[in-house]
Amino acid sequence: MDLLQTIRQRRSARSFLNKSVDRSTLENIMADAANAPSAINMQPWEVHVVSSEETTRLSRKLLKRFKEHQITCGPGATQKIPDKFIERARRAAEGMTPLIEEMGTDFKTFVNTGSLKFYGAPAVLFVFIDDSFPPQRLTDIGSFLGYLVLSATGHGLATCPIGLVTSYEDEIKDALNVPETKTLVISVAIGYPEDEAPINRFRSERASSEEFVRWIGF
Numbered sequence: 363m364d365l366l367q368t369i370r371q372r373r374s375a376r377s378f379l380n381k382s383v384d385r386s387t388l389e390n391i392m393a394d395a396a397n398a399p400s401a402i403n404m405q406p407w408e409v410h411v412v413s414s415e416e417t418t419r420l421s422r423k424l425l426k427r428f429k430e431h432q433i434t435c436g437p438g439a440t441q442k443i444p445d446k447f448i449e450r451a452r453r454a455a456e457g458m459t460p461l462i463e464e465m466g467t468d469f470k471t472f473v474n475t476g477s478l479k480f481y482g483a484p485a486v487l488f489v490f491i492d493d494s495f496p497p498q499r500l501t502d503i504g505s506f507l508g509y510l511v512l513s514a515t516g517h518g519l520a521t522c523p524i525g526l527v528t529s530y531e532d533e534i535k536d537a538l539n540v541p542e543t544k545t546l547v548i549s550v551a552i553g554y555p556e557d558e559a560p561i562n563r564f565r566s567e568r569a570s571s572e573e574f575v576r577w578i579g580f
């Protein structure tokens with residue numbers, strides 16, 4: 363698939379087919395993602411790729427913790443976020459809600475428990491960074507994530523980045539035997555999308571570049 367077409371087609375999927383992804387395909391995607399730029403080429407990403415059986419075990423633990431603590435999807439902000447950004451999140455939730463209701467559930471249950479079940483994906487990638495890196499190096503993980511989701515799209519797969527898991531980092535590190543000195547930045551559900559699932563019809567909106575670009579000297 364042409365790169366620009368891939369960029370324009372990529373979107374998050376929230377329902378996956380019960381069909382495994384070859385390890386060799388996942389290896390190719392990892393190699394593509396590693397082409398991402400990083401500060402002085404340190405490539406600070408560390409990835410744990412977990413298969414569906416392992417993920418099911420992990421999900422059970424995460425859902426138990428969710429029932430106890432109810433930590434849900436949100437911006438994770440410590441200060442008030444300007445209204446225009448909150449409005450974009452509200453519109454995304456509003457767009458997803460009727461499709462989720464078509465699936466017989468409600469938005470909050472679907473997104474929170476769905477995220478912790480990785481939306482049934484056959485594989486999940488957990489991306490860590492060593493604690494010795496400063497917060498600026500999260501930029502490198504973001505660029506790795508961008509390459510990763512585009513490569514997956516190019517391979518005919520779908521993804522959903524899942525940030526909610528960072529609130530359950532201790533359980534995940536414990537289950538995957540990850541050292542204390544690593545921080546979980548993001549997980550990514552990956553697999554073949556279930557095209558018939560109503561939620562996968564959802565298309566998120568984008569602000570026009572006029573809203574976020576200021577041209578100087580043009």
Ligand SMILES: Cc1cc2nc3c(=O)[nH]c(=O)nc-3n(C[C@H](O)[C@H](O)[C@H](O)COP(=O)(O)O)c2cc1C
Pocket residue numbers: 372373374375376435454473477522523524525526527548565566
């Ligand atoms: C850092 C990050 C964290 C995310 N966390 C979640 C999550 O926990 N659950 C979820 O359903 N989607 C999650 N998403 C997916 C976003 O909701 C999605 O990318 C956004 O709504 C834009 O839609 P699109 O990816 O289809 O273009 C996350 C995306 C990113 C980049």
